[in-house]
């Protein structure tokens with residue numbers, strides 16, 4: 001197994017045979033490694049208020065953020081607005097107040113595909129693979145914006161999730177739930193993101209598969225990619241979280257390091273089952 005994803009300190013998932021300089025977008029060659037202002041996270045949804053269409057606000061001054069190479073986890077009860085917050089950060093929602101900034105640049109009004117071009121990737125909670133396509137075709141779809149050689153990134157994804165290499169010709173719809181989630185994460189990685197957003201990556205998988213997937217997510221973060229994820233397995237997710245957000249009714253209820261939230265009696269009682 002290659003150690004591409006376990007080489008702490010290397011953030012270069014984008015090393016390819018192309019002439020495109022490392023750390024630039026595949027499409028435009030624009031710099032992607034501009035630094036956020038001091039104290040500013042790589043990605044922040046800052047005091048976001050908004051809802052779907054002309055409906056009532058779902059988010060109320062909700063803030064979520066992630067630092068470079070770190071893992072930020074959003075937890076909270078069903079219907080709290082976790083997926084809505086992710087969609088807002090990715091540009092799928094009308095943010096009426098507040099802002100989204102990537103490396104200090106305001107991107108609140110960019111379309112999702114423009115955010116992808118700037119280094120963001122999003123794996124939604126549902127329908128996140130093309131079931132009738134093969135595993136490999138799914139990965140190729142992830143790279144559709146790229147004009148350079150995608151082979152190396154694909155190998156990195158296969159090294160991260162070896163089972164996908166074995167099943168690369170199989171339809172994604174024939175895979176187990178955990179394997180499908182690997183395809184979804186792999187597809188997102190094919191864009192060579194700097195920030196990877198995952199909405200419940202371990203939904204519907206067994207505890208063992210969940211642990212495995214969390215280990216892989218940690219490996220990805222160690223390459224320098226920032227991870228912002230929603231998790232229903234709150235306790236386990238907070239254990240690997242550099243930063244945690246408890247959302248309730250579209251607002252921040254508790255924020256802290258994963259450790260702080262796990263130790264907080266109110267959080268434990270209300271959200272972690274004691």
Ligand SMILES: Nc1ncnc2c1ncn2[C@@H]1O[C@H](COP(=O)(O)OP(=O)(O)OP(=O)(O)O)[C@@H](O)[C@H]1O
Nearest residue numbers: 052055058076077078079080081082083084085125
């Ligand atoms: N497409 C939509 N149009 C209108 N309202 C929506 C839409 N999606 C979600 N909502 C509403 O927004 C609120 C928050 O839903 P959201 O899916 O963000 O919650 P969640 O925290 O992700 O829940 P879960 O843990 O069940 O995934 C709910 O009241 C929901 O009914």
Ligand SMILES: [Mg+2]
Nearest residue numbers: 082083084125
């Ligand atoms: Mg959700």
